[in-house]
Amino acid sequence: MTLVSTSLLNLSEEDYVHSLYNLETSKTDYFHIDVMDGKFVENNTSKRMKDYAMALSHISSLGLDVHLMVENVEEYIDEYIDLEPRIISFHIEAIREKSRVFSIIDELKRNNIRIGLAINPNTKIEEIKEYLPFIHMVLIMSVEPGKGGQLYLPETTQKISELKEYLDKNNLDLDIEVDGGINDKTAEEAVNAGASILVAGSYILKSENPKEAVRNLKKYDF
Numbered sequence: 295m296t297l298v299s300t301s302l303l304n305l306s307e308e309d310y311v312h313s314l315y316n317l318e319t320s321k322t323d324y325f326h327i328d329v330m331d332g333k334f335v336e337n338n339t340s341k342r343m344k345d346y347a348m349a350l351s352h353i354s355s356l357g358l359d360v361h362l363m364v365e366n367v368e369e370y371i372d373e374y375i376d377l378e379p380r381i382i383s384f385h386i387e388a389i390r391e392k393s394r395v396f397s398i399i400d401e402l403k404r405n406n407i408r409i410g411l412a413i414n415p416n417t418k419i420e421e422i423k424e425y426l427p428f429i430h431m432v433l434i435m436s437v438e439p440g441k442g443g444q445l446y447l448p449e450t451t452q453k454i455s456e457l458k459e460y461l462d463k464n465n466l467d468l469d470i471e472v473d474g475g476i477n478d479k480t481a482e483e484a485v486n487a488g489a490s491i492l493v494a495g496s497y498i499l500k501s502e503n504p505k506e507a508v509r510n511l512k513k514y515d516f
């Protein structure tokens with residue numbers, strides 16, 4: 295069953311508690327918290343995203359799917375750990391030393407948080423293969439990270455298939471989360487290629503009926 299993770303990046307700040315309440319009823323599976331530090335990407339959303347995550351910890355029992363687009367991964371993990379997120383994903387492009395990747399993996403495991411490794415559009419699957427046996431999910435960016443409302447990069451579909459094929463061949467049971475430009479059209483393409491979790495921001499937030507938008511995304515199955 296395809297899962298949906300609603301990105302809050304483009305959620306407006308005014309009356310956000312009410313909006314979060316409404317989104318809770320849309321039957322999304324996760325809330326996707328896009329944390330940006332203004333260094334790894336130009337935008338800085340750290341305060342707003344922390345406010346949203348704090349509010350959600352009181353409003354909703356749905357899992358937090360935290361997407362760290364930051365350089366100092368360890369610092370932001372420390373900031374979110376008390377909110378007991380379901381998933382934390384961090385970018386391989388932010389960390390080059392293998393030992394650092396493994397110590398982050400160990401820390402997330404110790405805190406019983408599912409581990410996601412995120413890769414940008416121009417990062418090859420090859421660059422993360424060695425970590426796959428130790429993590430739970432690969433977050434494939436289908437847009438350049440940094441803002442919502444962008445168009446799905448069509449070359450992403452081939453990348454999803456390539457990863458899915460590799461996981462199946464090597465008996466690795468990981469989620470493939472696809473993030474950026476997901477709507478009812480691109481969802482079908484991404485799921486048919488092997489995606490199991492779809493991140494959607496604009497498609498859900500801009501829709502008249504978020505519940506129907508989420509339903510439209512969940513109807514595809516690999």
Ligand code: DX5
Pocket residue numbers: 301302303304326328361363437438439440441442443444473474475476493494495496497
């Ligand atoms: C972009 C974020 C995405 C984005 C998705 O850097 O990681 O989660 O907010 O928003 P849409 O669905 O509007 O592309």
Ligand code: ZN
Pocket residue numbers: 301326327328361473493
């Ligand atoms: Zn994201």
